[in-house]
Amino acid sequence: xxxxxxxxxxxxxxxxxxxxxxxxxxxxxxxxxxxxxxxxxxxxxxxxxxxxxxxxxxxxxxxxxxxxxxxxxxxxxxxxxxxxxxxxxxxxxxxxxxxxxxxxxxxxxxxxxxxxxxxxxxxxxxxxxxxxxxxxxxxxxxxxxxxxxxxxxxxxxxxxxxxxxxxxxxxxxxxxxxxxxxxxxxxxxxxxxxxxxxxxxxxxxxxxxxxxxxxxxxxxxxxxxxxxxxxxxxxxxxxxxxxxxxxxxxxxxxxxxxxxxxxxxxxxxxxxxxxxxxxxxxxxxxxxxxxxxxxxxxxxxxxxxx
Numbered sequence: 001x002x003x004x005x006x007x008x009x010x011x012x013x014x015x016x017x018x019x020x021x022x023x024x025x026x027x028x029x030x031x032x033x034x035x036x037x038x039x040x041x042x043x044x045x046x047x048x049x050x051x052x053x054x055x056x057x058x059x060x061x062x063x064x065x066x067x068x069x070x071x072x073x074x075x076x077x078x079x080x081x082x083x084x085x086x087x088x089x090x091x092x093x094x095x096x097x098x099x100x101x102x103x104x105x106x107x108x109x110x111x112x113x114x115x116x117x118x119x120x121x122x123x124x125x126x127x128x129x130x131x132x133x134x135x136x137x138x139x140x141x142x143x144x145x146x147x148x149x150x151x152x153x154x155x156x157x158x159x160x161x162x163x164x165x166x167x168x169x170x171x172x173x174x175x176x177x178x179x180x181x182x183x184x185x186x187x188x189x190x191x192x193x194x195x196x197x198x199x200x201x202x203x204x205x206x207x208x209x210x211x212x213x214x215x216x217x218x219x220x221x222x223x224x225x226x227x228x229x230x231x232x233x234x235x236x237x238x239x240x241x242x243x244x245x246x247x248x249x250x251x252x253x254x255x256x257x258x259x260x261x262x263x264x265x266x267x268x269x270x271x272x273x274x275x276x277x278x279x280x281x282x283x284x285x286x287x288x289x290x291x292x293x294x295x296x297x298x299x300x301x302x303x304x305x306x
Contacts, residue, residue: 008041012061016047019070028274029067032295039292063302064089074271075101090298092270093306096243100270103143103173113241116264120175125168137177142169178253178264185235186249186280192232193283197221219286238268245306246298249280
């Protein structure tokens with residue numbers, strides 16, 4: 001059957017892949033595939049391996065729903081392949097994906113747009129293991145991975161530099177520690193949804209993000225109107241300045257003691273998680289958009305030349 005004769009899009013949900021976030025991506029993909037079927041679409045699930053191009057060529061879907069996380073799936077690589085194949089796909093395009101995946105380049109774009117950030121540097125991991133490259137407290141994390149994989153907090157009272165694992169990349173980001181609350185805002189198209197206050201016992205790490213009970217989400221966040229409005233405006237600005245498409249989510253830290261001056265942007269995620277504990281579906285639900293509706297909207301928004 002040719003594409004033009006189908007009454008509903010034939011959607012290939014690509015998931016898994018070889019990145020450090022494979023398991024989260026598989027969960028995202030399964031949830032999105034189920035939601036798309038509930039929305040009445042024809043769906044096939046594809047675990048993205050080295051044969052992804054061949055598999056998609058054989059399937060000839062109308063739309064590729066990108067449920068990949070981390071490197072290759074979130075950094076512009078798979079987006080470039082889909083552009084080459086002329087297969088319409090969801091979420092952000094090549095340039096926005098590559099830019100947002102690089103935390104330091106993202107910050108440069110924020111600064112150019114007048115958005116508030118904290119100081120950070122890129123340093124060799126060997127140097128970070130050997131000495132404090134900035135005065136504590138600070139945070140060390142990979143510059144181009146997500147989901148809080150490999151995040152180290154060096155407290156003010158630390159006797160020495162962090163013992164980074166061998167799995168950390170050769171170069172890492174060292175970022176001044178931003179105290180306060182963890183806030184986040186999702187953007188769909190040209191609309192900021194709401195603000196979530198992420199409440200957890202410690203750092204919002206991988207466990208807090210993905211484990212049941214790892215964190216509690218207050219939606220909408222109980223924050224002053226000035227802070228709420230700023231998060232909404234900043235998230236839209238970040239989405240636009242990075243050139244994001246479809247769905248994105250921007251994360252903040254807010255130091256209550258400093259008011260608006262205490263609000264800073266951390267990063268923008270172009271492939272937000274879509275698992276049962278994920279923030280963006282929860283925010284959509286809070287403003288009246290069901291999970292199947294959200295997934296179907298992403299399919300309807302899909303295109304090339306993103």
